[in-house]
Amino acid sequence: MRASLIQIAVNEGESVEARRRRAASLVRDRAGAADLVVLPELWTTGAFAFEEFGTAAEPLRGPTYEAMAKAASDAGVWLHAGSVPERDRDGTLYNTSLVFSPDGDLAAAYRKIHRFGFDKGEAVLMGAGRDLVTVRLPETTLGVATCYDLRFPELFRGLVDAGAETFVVPAGWPERRRSHWTLLAQARAVENQAFVLACATAGTHAGVPQAGHSIVVDPWGEVLAQAGADEEVLTVEFDPAKVARTREQFPALKDRVLGVEVPRR
């Protein structure tokens, strides 16, 4: 199976509309070159452009949905279109990922569960998702998570219990914590014996230089490919059957002890 991670640059000076057109064209370029294409988190605005979330927010089936559905069907690829600021009917904002089938149909929408920012930014501006999301592809089952979610192993274990074999993680991760990014992507792969396809933004927006360094890790924790800091399309071939082989040859997941009592202090 071939996957392309489109590490698009989010820089000020390019409008949301222009970047949307550019992203659609980059997806179309993957026709015949990839089975699965991935875009990063909040690439229309940038994950740290908090003041733009409200103005750029879209209904689920808004302009980004329309452009990405068409790009997926034009290219004939599974498309994880990264996430958009979604405005719900009641006005609540969510950081919502969209996954399309090669026919351009919506296969899944995932509202980010762990919001970043502590007492500001996304954490106060957006609502929290509540549902785990997996997507069955012919070759593998995707488990969907977004950026800061990477720090919460219990979410990934829940996705494994729901059948996930390949985690897809769009992100807008700052350069300042790049070492965490690589380490956490490898940790989630090793502990769950799953592939991790983690696609980040490049560029600088809202004064926050982005890490780039999108990464693909195999179920043994080996880095199959990693991008540099700038805009880049990272394409990798991987064997989804390696998940079952790894889980059989080194069956650590079977040794889980559930319901361990934690003594109260």
Ligand SMILES: NC(=O)CCC(=O)C(=O)O
């Ligand atoms: N957009 C995000 O979720 C940023 C997460 C982050 O910077 C971190 O976990 O560190």
